[in-house]
Amino acid sequence: MWRRYGDAAYTLMTLAIFGFETIALGALSLSFLLGSASGIASTPVEGILLGIVISTASALALLGLYLLSYHFISNMRDRWQADQLDQWTEWWVGLALTGPGEPGVNPGNRRRLPRVAVHSVLSLLEAVKGEEGDRLKEALASHGVDSWFLRRARSGHLTAKLDAIENLGKARLPQSFDHLLDLLHNAKPVVRRMSARAAGVTLAVMPPEPGPDSPHARFIHAIKHADLQPGVVQESLLLLETRAGPILRELLADPDLSDTLRWVALETVGRLGLADMADEAAASSNHPDPELRAATFRCLRRLGSVPETAEGPLLAAVDDEVDFVRVQAAHAAGFLSAEAALPRLEPHLEDTSWWVRRAAAASLARLGEIGVATVRRAAESHPDKAAREMAVQILLEADELTPAAARLATGVA
Protein backbone atom coordinates (compact mmCIF):
# COMPACT_ATOMS: atom_id res chain seq x y z
CA MET A 1 0.00 0.00 0.00
CA TRP A 2 2.63 2.55 1.01
CA ARG A 3 5.86 0.55 1.11
CA ARG A 4 7.66 -1.89 -1.15
CA TYR A 5 10.37 -3.32 1.00
CA GLY A 6 10.51 -4.65 4.58
CA ASP A 7 6.92 -5.92 4.60
CA ALA A 8 7.63 -8.73 7.04
CA ALA A 9 9.51 -6.53 9.54
CA TYR A 10 6.84 -3.86 9.32
CA THR A 11 4.07 -6.36 9.90
CA LEU A 12 5.78 -7.86 12.93
CA MET A 13 6.47 -4.44 14.39
CA THR A 14 2.86 -3.36 13.83
CA LEU A 15 1.59 -6.57 15.37
CA ALA A 16 3.83 -6.13 18.42
CA ILE A 17 2.85 -2.49 19.01
CA PHE A 18 -0.86 -2.95 18.47
CA GLY A 19 -0.87 -6.25 20.34
CA PHE A 20 0.81 -4.69 23.33
CA GLU A 21 -1.55 -1.71 23.29
CA THR A 22 -4.60 -3.90 22.89
CA ILE A 23 -3.60 -6.24 25.70
CA ALA A 24 -2.83 -3.33 28.01
CA LEU A 25 -6.07 -1.54 27.21
CA GLY A 26 -7.99 -4.81 27.41
CA ALA A 27 -6.59 -5.48 30.87
CA LEU A 28 -7.48 -1.94 31.88
CA SER A 29 -11.00 -2.33 30.53
CA LEU A 30 -11.39 -5.59 32.38
CA SER A 31 -10.23 -4.11 35.64
CA PHE A 32 -12.65 -1.21 35.13
CA LEU A 33 -15.49 -3.62 34.48
CA LEU A 34 -14.62 -5.66 37.51
CA GLY A 35 -14.31 -2.46 39.47
CA SER A 36 -17.68 -1.34 38.12
CA ALA A 37 -19.21 -4.59 39.27
CA SER A 38 -17.78 -4.06 42.71
CA GLY A 39 -18.87 -0.46 42.76
CA ILE A 40 -15.56 1.22 41.76
CA ALA A 41 -16.93 2.82 38.54
CA SER A 42 -19.97 4.07 40.25
CA THR A 43 -19.79 7.72 39.18
CA PRO A 44 -20.78 9.01 35.67
CA VAL A 45 -17.17 10.20 35.06
CA GLU A 46 -15.84 6.72 35.63
CA GLY A 47 -18.50 5.34 33.31
CA ILE A 48 -17.42 7.73 30.54
CA LEU A 49 -13.77 6.88 31.15
CA LEU A 50 -14.58 3.20 30.94
CA GLY A 51 -16.43 3.72 27.64
CA ILE A 52 -13.43 5.61 26.19
CA VAL A 53 -11.00 2.87 27.20
CA ILE A 54 -13.21 0.13 25.72
CA SER A 55 -13.76 2.00 22.45
CA THR A 56 -10.02 2.80 22.09
CA ALA A 57 -9.13 -0.85 22.69
CA SER A 58 -11.71 -1.94 20.12
CA ALA A 59 -10.46 0.60 17.56
CA LEU A 60 -6.87 -0.54 18.01
CA ALA A 61 -7.87 -4.18 17.73
CA LEU A 62 -9.84 -3.41 14.57
CA LEU A 63 -6.96 -1.43 13.08
CA GLY A 64 -4.48 -4.19 13.90
CA LEU A 65 -6.81 -6.72 12.35
CA TYR A 66 -7.15 -4.57 9.25
CA LEU A 67 -3.38 -4.20 8.85
CA LEU A 68 -2.77 -7.89 9.25
CA SER A 69 -5.60 -8.74 6.86
CA TYR A 70 -4.30 -6.20 4.38
CA HIS A 71 -0.83 -7.74 4.33
CA PHE A 72 -2.21 -11.23 4.13
CA ILE A 73 -4.67 -10.46 1.35
CA SER A 74 -2.27 -8.30 -0.68
CA ASN A 75 0.37 -11.01 -0.44
CA MET A 76 -2.11 -13.60 -1.64
CA ARG A 77 -3.26 -11.26 -4.40
CA ASP A 78 0.32 -10.60 -5.57
CA ARG A 79 0.98 -14.33 -5.72
CA TRP A 80 -2.25 -14.94 -7.57
CA GLN A 81 -1.44 -12.19 -10.09
CA ALA A 82 2.09 -13.53 -10.58
CA ASP A 83 0.64 -16.99 -11.18
CA GLN A 84 -1.87 -15.56 -13.62
CA LEU A 85 0.87 -13.64 -15.41
CA ASP A 86 3.01 -16.77 -15.66
CA GLN A 87 0.07 -18.78 -16.92
CA TRP A 88 -0.85 -16.20 -19.52
CA THR A 89 2.77 -15.71 -20.56
CA GLU A 90 3.18 -19.44 -21.11
CA TRP A 91 -0.05 -19.47 -23.07
CA TRP A 92 0.90 -16.52 -25.29
CA VAL A 93 4.44 -17.82 -25.87
CA GLY A 94 3.00 -21.20 -26.81
CA LEU A 95 0.57 -19.53 -29.18
CA ALA A 96 3.30 -17.40 -30.73
CA LEU A 97 5.71 -20.27 -31.28
CA THR A 98 3.45 -23.14 -32.22
CA GLY A 99 0.31 -21.53 -33.56
CA PRO A 100 -3.31 -21.75 -32.42
CA GLY A 101 -4.62 -24.95 -30.94
CA GLU A 102 -1.22 -26.24 -29.90
CA PRO A 103 -0.88 -25.03 -26.29
CA GLY A 104 -2.55 -27.29 -23.77
CA VAL A 105 -4.71 -25.16 -21.52
CA ASN A 106 -6.36 -22.18 -23.09
CA PRO A 107 -7.05 -19.48 -20.53
CA GLY A 108 -8.13 -17.31 -23.45
CA ASN A 109 -11.45 -19.04 -24.01
CA ARG A 110 -13.22 -16.11 -22.47
CA ARG A 111 -14.16 -13.41 -24.97
CA ARG A 112 -12.94 -10.52 -22.83
CA LEU A 113 -9.30 -10.83 -21.84
CA PRO A 114 -8.37 -9.96 -18.26
CA ARG A 115 -5.97 -7.07 -17.70
CA VAL A 116 -3.10 -9.38 -16.79
CA ALA A 117 -3.49 -11.23 -20.11
CA VAL A 118 -3.34 -7.99 -22.07
CA HIS A 119 -0.32 -6.82 -20.07
CA SER A 120 1.43 -10.11 -20.77
CA VAL A 121 0.79 -10.13 -24.50
CA LEU A 122 1.79 -6.47 -24.89
CA SER A 123 5.10 -7.18 -23.15
CA LEU A 124 5.64 -10.09 -25.53
CA LEU A 125 4.87 -7.94 -28.54
CA GLU A 126 7.64 -5.60 -27.43
CA ALA A 127 10.04 -8.55 -27.60
CA VAL A 128 9.03 -10.54 -30.67
CA LYS A 129 8.03 -9.73 -34.23
CA GLY A 130 7.65 -11.58 -37.52
CA GLU A 131 5.40 -14.61 -37.79
CA GLU A 132 5.28 -15.04 -34.02
CA GLY A 133 4.31 -11.40 -33.46
CA ASP A 134 1.63 -11.64 -36.15
CA ARG A 135 0.03 -14.61 -34.39
CA LEU A 136 -0.18 -12.62 -31.17
CA LYS A 137 -1.69 -9.65 -32.98
CA GLU A 138 -4.30 -11.87 -34.59
CA ALA A 139 -5.18 -13.27 -31.18
CA LEU A 140 -5.52 -9.74 -29.77
CA ALA A 141 -7.83 -8.79 -32.62
CA SER A 142 -9.92 -11.95 -32.20
CA HIS A 143 -10.59 -10.89 -28.60
CA GLY A 144 -11.50 -7.38 -29.70
CA VAL A 145 -8.60 -5.80 -27.82
CA ASP A 146 -7.57 -3.68 -30.82
CA SER A 147 -11.08 -2.16 -31.14
CA TRP A 148 -11.19 -1.58 -27.40
CA PHE A 149 -7.86 0.28 -27.48
CA LEU A 150 -9.02 2.34 -30.46
CA ARG A 151 -12.30 3.26 -28.74
CA ARG A 152 -10.38 4.36 -25.66
CA ALA A 153 -7.86 6.27 -27.80
CA ARG A 154 -10.79 8.26 -29.22
CA SER A 155 -12.45 8.79 -25.84
CA GLY A 156 -12.57 12.19 -24.18
CA HIS A 157 -10.92 10.97 -20.97
CA LEU A 158 -7.27 11.99 -21.22
CA THR A 159 -5.82 9.26 -18.98
CA ALA A 160 -7.74 6.53 -20.81
CA LYS A 161 -6.70 8.02 -24.13
CA LEU A 162 -3.00 8.14 -23.24
CA ASP A 163 -3.11 4.66 -21.79
CA ALA A 164 -4.70 3.31 -24.96
CA ILE A 165 -2.21 5.09 -27.23
CA GLU A 166 0.69 3.70 -25.21
CA ASN A 167 -0.76 0.20 -25.51
CA LEU A 168 -1.30 0.63 -29.24
CA GLY A 169 2.37 1.56 -29.52
CA LYS A 170 3.33 -1.61 -27.68
CA ALA A 171 1.00 -3.75 -29.79
CA ARG A 172 2.17 -2.21 -33.10
CA LEU A 173 -1.09 -3.10 -34.79
CA PRO A 174 -1.17 -2.07 -38.45
CA GLN A 175 -4.94 -1.45 -38.22
CA SER A 176 -4.29 1.29 -35.66
CA PHE A 177 -1.76 3.18 -37.82
CA ASP A 178 -4.19 5.60 -39.52
CA HIS A 179 -6.01 6.28 -36.24
CA LEU A 180 -2.67 7.20 -34.68
CA LEU A 181 -1.91 9.53 -37.58
CA ASP A 182 -5.30 11.21 -37.03
CA LEU A 183 -4.39 11.75 -33.40
CA LEU A 184 -1.34 13.76 -34.52
CA HIS A 185 -3.83 16.61 -35.03
CA ASN A 186 -5.28 16.38 -31.51
CA ALA A 187 -5.50 19.64 -29.58
CA LYS A 188 -3.39 18.31 -26.69
CA PRO A 189 0.39 18.26 -27.28
CA VAL A 190 0.84 15.19 -25.05
CA VAL A 191 -1.61 13.21 -27.20
CA ARG A 192 0.19 14.28 -30.36
CA ARG A 193 3.53 13.31 -28.84
CA MET A 194 2.43 9.85 -27.76
CA SER A 195 0.64 9.23 -31.04
CA ALA A 196 3.75 10.17 -33.05
CA ARG A 197 5.77 7.73 -31.01
CA ALA A 198 3.19 4.94 -31.39
CA ALA A 199 2.84 5.62 -35.14
CA GLY A 200 6.64 5.41 -35.54
CA VAL A 201 6.99 2.04 -33.81
CA THR A 202 3.95 0.69 -35.66
CA LEU A 203 5.29 1.73 -39.07
CA ALA A 204 8.62 0.12 -38.19
CA VAL A 205 7.01 -3.34 -38.32
CA MET A 206 4.60 -2.77 -41.23
CA PRO A 207 5.64 -4.32 -44.54
CA PRO A 208 6.89 -1.75 -47.05
CA GLU A 209 4.38 -0.80 -49.74
CA PRO A 210 5.01 1.23 -52.86
CA GLY A 211 2.85 4.09 -54.06
CA PRO A 212 1.74 7.55 -53.07
CA ASP A 213 -0.82 6.22 -50.60
CA SER A 214 1.50 3.81 -48.79
CA PRO A 215 1.81 3.94 -44.97
CA HIS A 216 5.28 5.38 -45.52
CA ALA A 217 3.84 8.27 -47.62
CA ARG A 218 0.98 8.85 -45.17
CA PHE A 219 3.45 9.04 -42.28
CA ILE A 220 5.58 11.63 -44.11
CA HIS A 221 2.48 13.66 -44.97
CA ALA A 222 1.30 13.51 -41.36
CA ILE A 223 4.55 14.68 -39.77
CA LYS A 224 4.84 17.48 -42.30
CA HIS A 225 1.38 18.83 -41.51
CA ALA A 226 0.99 18.14 -37.80
CA ASP A 227 1.95 20.64 -35.14
CA LEU A 228 4.77 18.63 -33.56
CA GLN A 229 7.82 19.74 -31.64
CA PRO A 230 11.13 18.94 -33.41
CA GLY A 231 12.08 16.56 -30.60
CA VAL A 232 8.84 14.63 -31.06
CA VAL A 233 9.40 14.23 -34.80
CA GLN A 234 12.98 13.16 -34.17
CA GLU A 235 11.90 10.55 -31.64
CA SER A 236 9.29 9.11 -34.00
CA LEU A 237 11.89 8.95 -36.80
CA LEU A 238 14.42 7.24 -34.55
CA LEU A 239 11.80 4.65 -33.65
CA LEU A 240 11.35 3.71 -37.30
CA GLU A 241 14.50 1.56 -37.03
CA THR A 242 15.31 0.04 -40.44
CA ARG A 243 12.40 1.89 -42.06
CA ALA A 244 13.96 5.26 -41.18
CA GLY A 245 16.36 5.38 -44.15
CA PRO A 246 13.83 5.63 -47.01
CA ILE A 247 11.71 8.14 -45.09
CA LEU A 248 14.68 10.35 -44.23
CA ARG A 249 15.90 10.14 -47.81
CA GLU A 250 12.52 11.31 -49.06
CA LEU A 251 12.36 14.12 -46.52
CA LEU A 252 15.84 15.41 -47.39
CA ALA A 253 15.09 15.23 -51.13
CA ASP A 254 12.05 17.49 -50.75
CA PRO A 255 13.06 21.04 -51.78
CA ASP A 256 9.99 22.47 -50.01
CA LEU A 257 10.71 20.80 -46.68
CA SER A 258 10.57 23.21 -43.75
CA ASP A 259 13.88 24.18 -42.20
CA THR A 260 12.81 22.65 -38.90
CA LEU A 261 12.04 19.25 -40.44
CA ARG A 262 15.25 19.36 -42.48
CA TRP A 263 17.18 20.02 -39.27
CA VAL A 264 15.39 17.09 -37.60
CA ALA A 265 16.12 14.80 -40.55
CA LEU A 266 19.83 15.70 -40.49
CA GLU A 267 20.04 15.10 -36.76
CA THR A 268 18.31 11.74 -37.14
CA VAL A 269 20.56 10.59 -39.99
CA GLY A 270 23.57 11.37 -37.80
CA ARG A 271 22.17 9.75 -34.69
CA LEU A 272 21.20 6.58 -36.56
CA GLY A 273 24.62 6.49 -38.21
CA LEU A 274 23.12 6.05 -41.70
CA ALA A 275 26.46 6.34 -43.49
CA ASP A 276 24.92 5.59 -46.89
CA MET A 277 23.02 8.87 -46.61
CA ALA A 278 26.11 11.09 -46.37
CA ASP A 279 25.46 12.49 -49.87
CA GLU A 280 21.87 13.45 -49.08
CA ALA A 281 22.97 15.04 -45.82
CA ALA A 282 25.81 16.92 -47.49
CA ALA A 283 23.34 18.60 -49.87
CA SER A 284 22.54 21.10 -47.09
CA SER A 285 26.19 22.18 -46.69
CA ASN A 286 25.51 25.55 -48.32
CA HIS A 287 22.12 26.20 -46.75
CA PRO A 288 21.56 29.89 -45.93
CA ASP A 289 20.39 29.01 -42.39
CA PRO A 290 23.47 28.61 -40.13
CA GLU A 291 21.57 26.16 -37.89
CA LEU A 292 21.15 23.87 -40.89
CA ARG A 293 24.75 24.24 -41.99
CA ALA A 294 25.86 23.32 -38.47
CA ALA A 295 23.43 20.36 -38.40
CA THR A 296 24.82 19.16 -41.75
CA PHE A 297 28.41 19.14 -40.52
CA ARG A 298 27.41 17.62 -37.17
CA CYS A 299 25.66 14.86 -39.12
CA LEU A 300 28.75 14.23 -41.31
CA ARG A 301 30.93 14.18 -38.22
CA ARG A 302 28.67 11.57 -36.62
CA LEU A 303 28.72 9.52 -39.83
CA GLY A 304 32.52 9.80 -39.89
CA SER A 305 32.48 10.38 -43.61
CA VAL A 306 32.50 13.46 -45.86
CA PRO A 307 31.41 12.97 -49.48
CA GLU A 308 33.49 14.64 -52.19
CA THR A 309 30.63 16.99 -53.02
CA ALA A 310 30.74 18.37 -49.49
CA GLU A 311 34.51 18.87 -49.21
CA GLY A 312 34.50 22.38 -50.71
CA PRO A 313 31.58 23.70 -48.64
CA LEU A 314 33.02 22.03 -45.54
CA LEU A 315 36.43 23.65 -45.93
CA ALA A 316 34.74 26.99 -46.56
CA ALA A 317 32.59 26.50 -43.46
CA VAL A 318 35.68 26.11 -41.30
CA ASP A 319 35.97 29.91 -41.83
CA ASP A 320 32.20 30.54 -41.49
CA GLU A 321 31.28 33.81 -39.81
CA VAL A 322 29.04 31.98 -37.32
CA ASP A 323 31.05 30.32 -34.58
CA PHE A 324 28.78 27.28 -34.00
CA VAL A 325 29.04 26.47 -37.72
CA ARG A 326 32.83 26.72 -37.50
CA VAL A 327 32.80 24.32 -34.52
CA GLN A 328 30.90 21.61 -36.40
CA ALA A 329 32.84 22.17 -39.62
CA ALA A 330 36.16 21.94 -37.77
CA HIS A 331 35.06 18.66 -36.18
CA ALA A 332 33.93 17.21 -39.54
CA ALA A 333 37.16 18.35 -41.22
CA GLY A 334 38.97 15.74 -39.16
CA PHE A 335 37.54 13.18 -41.60
CA LEU A 336 39.11 14.86 -44.65
CA SER A 337 42.61 14.22 -45.98
CA ALA A 338 45.44 15.87 -44.06
CA GLU A 339 46.49 17.83 -47.17
CA ALA A 340 43.06 19.41 -47.51
CA ALA A 341 42.17 19.94 -43.86
CA LEU A 342 45.44 20.89 -42.19
CA PRO A 343 45.99 24.33 -43.79
CA ARG A 344 42.37 25.27 -42.97
CA LEU A 345 42.36 23.99 -39.42
CA GLU A 346 45.72 25.26 -38.21
CA PRO A 347 44.78 28.98 -38.21
CA HIS A 348 41.78 28.16 -36.03
CA LEU A 349 44.01 27.14 -33.14
CA GLU A 350 43.83 30.85 -32.34
CA ASP A 351 40.13 31.29 -33.14
CA THR A 352 38.24 33.72 -30.90
CA SER A 353 35.94 30.87 -29.82
CA TRP A 354 37.23 28.32 -27.30
CA TRP A 355 34.98 25.69 -28.88
CA VAL A 356 36.41 26.27 -32.35
CA ARG A 357 39.98 26.15 -31.02
CA ARG A 358 39.20 22.84 -29.34
CA ALA A 359 37.47 21.36 -32.41
CA ALA A 360 40.37 22.44 -34.65
CA ALA A 361 43.01 20.97 -32.36
CA ALA A 362 41.06 17.71 -31.92
CA SER A 363 40.60 17.33 -35.68
CA LEU A 364 44.27 18.09 -36.34
CA ALA A 365 45.23 15.35 -33.91
CA ARG A 366 42.95 12.98 -35.87
CA LEU A 367 44.75 13.64 -39.15
CA GLY A 368 47.58 11.23 -38.39
CA GLU A 369 51.22 11.91 -37.64
CA ILE A 370 51.37 15.13 -39.65
CA GLY A 371 48.38 16.50 -37.73
CA VAL A 372 49.80 15.48 -34.35
CA ALA A 373 53.11 17.12 -35.30
CA THR A 374 51.26 20.34 -36.09
CA VAL A 375 49.49 20.31 -32.74
CA ARG A 376 52.78 19.51 -30.96
CA ARG A 377 54.49 22.41 -32.74
CA ALA A 378 51.63 24.69 -31.71
CA ALA A 379 51.95 23.53 -28.11
CA GLU A 380 55.66 24.35 -28.09
CA SER A 381 55.93 27.51 -30.10
CA HIS A 382 52.61 29.05 -31.11
CA PRO A 383 52.74 32.81 -30.41
CA ASP A 384 49.17 32.79 -29.14
CA LYS A 385 48.82 31.59 -25.53
CA ALA A 386 45.28 30.26 -26.06
CA ALA A 387 46.46 28.20 -29.02
CA ARG A 388 49.34 26.75 -27.00
CA GLU A 389 47.04 25.85 -24.13
CA MET A 390 44.48 24.19 -26.35
CA ALA A 391 47.16 22.24 -28.21
CA VAL A 392 48.60 20.98 -24.90
CA GLN A 393 45.16 19.98 -23.71
CA ILE A 394 44.48 17.95 -26.86
CA LEU A 395 47.92 16.30 -26.72
CA LEU A 396 47.28 15.38 -23.12
CA GLU A 397 43.97 13.79 -24.02
CA ALA A 398 45.54 11.97 -26.98
CA ASP A 399 48.47 10.86 -24.80
CA GLU A 400 50.85 12.55 -27.24
CA LEU A 401 52.28 15.23 -24.96
CA THR A 402 56.08 15.37 -25.05
CA PRO A 403 58.07 16.74 -22.11
CA ALA A 404 59.27 19.62 -24.31
CA ALA A 405 55.75 20.68 -25.15
CA ALA A 406 54.71 20.34 -21.53
CA ARG A 407 57.59 22.56 -20.40
CA LEU A 408 57.04 25.19 -23.03
CA ALA A 409 53.29 25.48 -22.71
CA THR A 410 52.36 28.21 -20.31
CA GLY A 411 50.74 27.19 -17.10
CA VAL A 412 48.86 24.18 -18.44
CA ALA A 413 51.15 21.24 -18.14
Added chain:
Amino acid sequence: MLATPRLTDARILVVDDERVNVVLLERILEQDGYRNVKSLTDPSEVVALYDQFEPDLVLLDLHMPKLDGFAVMKLLEDRISSDTFLPILILTADIRPEIKRRALSAGAKDFVTKPFDRTEVLLRIQNLLETRFLHLRMRHDAVPEGQAT
Protein backbone atom coordinates in the same frame (compact mmCIF):
# COMPACT_ATOMS: atom_id res chain seq x y z
CA MET B 1 41.31 -35.21 -29.60
CA LEU B 2 38.44 -33.01 -28.45
CA ALA B 3 35.13 -34.12 -29.92
CA THR B 4 33.15 -31.21 -31.36
CA PRO B 5 30.23 -30.72 -29.01
CA ARG B 6 26.78 -30.45 -30.44
CA LEU B 7 25.45 -26.92 -30.43
CA THR B 8 22.32 -28.05 -28.65
CA ASP B 9 24.49 -29.22 -25.72
CA ALA B 10 25.74 -25.67 -25.20
CA ARG B 11 25.09 -24.03 -21.86
CA ILE B 12 23.15 -20.81 -22.39
CA LEU B 13 22.50 -18.21 -19.71
CA VAL B 14 19.64 -15.73 -20.21
CA VAL B 15 19.68 -12.51 -18.14
CA ASP B 16 16.64 -10.26 -18.50
CA ASP B 17 14.62 -8.52 -15.81
CA GLU B 18 11.39 -9.07 -17.77
CA ARG B 19 9.99 -12.47 -16.93
CA VAL B 20 8.02 -12.48 -20.19
CA ASN B 21 11.21 -12.14 -22.25
CA VAL B 22 12.91 -14.89 -20.28
CA VAL B 23 10.04 -17.32 -20.85
CA LEU B 24 9.98 -16.43 -24.54
CA LEU B 25 13.70 -17.04 -24.99
CA GLU B 26 13.60 -20.24 -22.97
CA ARG B 27 10.82 -21.64 -25.12
CA ILE B 28 12.47 -20.55 -28.37
CA LEU B 29 15.71 -22.25 -27.34
CA GLU B 30 13.91 -25.31 -26.00
CA GLN B 31 11.97 -25.68 -29.23
CA ASP B 32 15.19 -25.51 -31.22
CA GLY B 33 16.68 -28.34 -29.19
CA TYR B 34 18.85 -26.48 -26.67
CA ARG B 35 18.73 -28.41 -23.42
CA ASN B 36 21.01 -26.51 -21.06
CA VAL B 37 19.37 -23.14 -20.61
CA LYS B 38 19.33 -21.25 -17.33
CA SER B 39 17.86 -17.84 -16.78
CA LEU B 40 17.83 -14.97 -14.33
CA THR B 41 15.51 -12.05 -13.82
CA ASP B 42 17.73 -10.62 -11.07
CA PRO B 43 21.05 -9.59 -12.62
CA SER B 44 22.71 -9.35 -9.21
CA GLU B 45 22.77 -13.16 -9.15
CA VAL B 46 24.67 -13.39 -12.41
CA VAL B 47 28.15 -13.90 -10.94
CA ALA B 48 27.10 -16.78 -8.70
CA LEU B 49 25.25 -18.52 -11.50
CA TYR B 50 28.08 -17.86 -13.96
CA ASP B 51 30.58 -19.57 -11.64
CA GLN B 52 28.30 -22.52 -11.11
CA PHE B 53 26.93 -22.93 -14.65
CA GLU B 54 29.97 -21.83 -16.74
CA PRO B 55 27.90 -20.86 -19.77
CA ASP B 56 29.02 -21.05 -23.40
CA LEU B 57 26.83 -18.08 -24.29
CA VAL B 58 25.15 -15.26 -22.39
CA LEU B 59 22.00 -13.61 -23.70
CA LEU B 60 21.86 -10.26 -21.95
CA ASP B 61 19.30 -7.47 -21.75
CA LEU B 62 20.90 -4.05 -21.69
CA HIS B 63 18.38 -1.95 -19.80
CA MET B 64 17.67 -3.39 -16.38
CA PRO B 65 17.05 -1.66 -13.05
CA LYS B 66 19.75 -1.66 -10.36
CA LEU B 67 22.33 -3.49 -12.47
CA ASP B 68 22.22 -2.84 -16.20
CA GLY B 69 23.78 -4.90 -18.98
CA PHE B 70 26.98 -2.82 -18.97
CA ALA B 71 27.46 -3.45 -15.26
CA VAL B 72 26.83 -7.17 -15.77
CA MET B 73 29.45 -7.29 -18.53
CA LYS B 74 31.88 -5.50 -16.22
CA LEU B 75 31.24 -8.11 -13.51
CA LEU B 76 31.74 -10.94 -15.98
CA GLU B 77 34.85 -9.36 -17.48
CA ASP B 78 36.65 -9.85 -14.18
CA ARG B 79 35.89 -13.57 -14.28
CA ILE B 80 36.68 -14.31 -17.91
CA SER B 81 40.33 -14.92 -18.69
CA SER B 82 41.82 -13.01 -21.62
CA ASP B 83 42.25 -16.14 -23.75
CA THR B 84 38.64 -17.23 -23.32
CA PHE B 85 36.02 -16.43 -25.92
CA LEU B 86 32.74 -16.09 -24.06
CA PRO B 87 30.16 -14.66 -26.47
CA ILE B 88 27.65 -12.20 -25.07
CA LEU B 89 24.62 -11.53 -27.23
CA ILE B 90 22.87 -8.28 -26.36
CA LEU B 91 19.10 -8.06 -26.64
CA THR B 92 18.01 -4.45 -26.66
CA ALA B 93 15.36 -2.12 -27.95
CA ASP B 94 17.93 0.68 -28.07
CA ILE B 95 19.23 1.05 -31.61
CA ARG B 96 21.47 4.09 -31.09
CA PRO B 97 24.93 3.50 -32.59
CA GLU B 98 26.67 4.94 -29.51
CA ILE B 99 24.97 2.35 -27.30
CA LYS B 100 26.12 -0.41 -29.63
CA ARG B 101 29.66 0.94 -29.63
CA ARG B 102 29.67 1.16 -25.85
CA ALA B 103 28.36 -2.38 -25.48
CA LEU B 104 30.85 -3.76 -28.00
CA SER B 105 33.73 -2.13 -26.17
CA ALA B 106 32.36 -3.56 -22.91
CA GLY B 107 32.58 -7.11 -24.25
CA ALA B 108 29.41 -7.76 -26.25
CA LYS B 109 29.91 -9.83 -29.39
CA ASP B 110 26.62 -9.30 -31.21
CA PHE B 111 23.25 -7.57 -31.04
CA VAL B 112 19.65 -8.41 -31.58
CA THR B 113 17.18 -5.56 -31.57
CA LYS B 114 13.86 -5.97 -29.82
CA PRO B 115 11.34 -6.79 -31.04
CA PHE B 116 13.37 -9.59 -32.54
CA ASP B 117 12.74 -12.18 -35.16
CA ARG B 118 12.95 -15.73 -33.85
CA THR B 119 14.96 -17.03 -36.82
CA GLU B 120 17.43 -14.18 -36.54
CA VAL B 121 17.98 -14.82 -32.82
CA LEU B 122 18.55 -18.51 -33.40
CA LEU B 123 20.99 -17.89 -36.25
CA ARG B 124 23.00 -15.43 -34.22
CA ILE B 125 23.07 -17.82 -31.27
CA GLN B 126 24.22 -20.62 -33.58
CA ASN B 127 26.99 -18.46 -35.10
CA LEU B 128 28.28 -17.37 -31.71
CA LEU B 129 28.25 -20.90 -30.35
CA GLU B 130 30.10 -22.22 -33.40
CA THR B 131 32.77 -19.57 -32.84
CA ARG B 132 32.89 -20.43 -29.16
CA PHE B 133 33.40 -24.14 -29.85
CA LEU B 134 35.99 -23.49 -32.57
CA HIS B 135 37.85 -21.32 -30.10
CA LEU B 136 37.71 -24.02 -27.42
CA ARG B 137 38.96 -26.55 -29.96
CA MET B 138 41.86 -24.32 -31.00
CA ARG B 139 42.83 -23.83 -27.36
CA HIS B 140 42.67 -27.55 -26.79
CA ASP B 141 44.76 -28.29 -29.88
CA ALA B 142 47.35 -25.73 -28.82
CA VAL B 143 47.98 -27.59 -25.55
CA PRO B 144 50.76 -30.20 -25.98
CA GLU B 145 49.70 -33.83 -25.98
CA GLY B 146 49.26 -35.19 -22.48
CA GLN B 147 48.78 -31.78 -20.88
CA ALA B 148 45.21 -31.23 -21.92
CA THR B 149 42.85 -31.39 -19.02
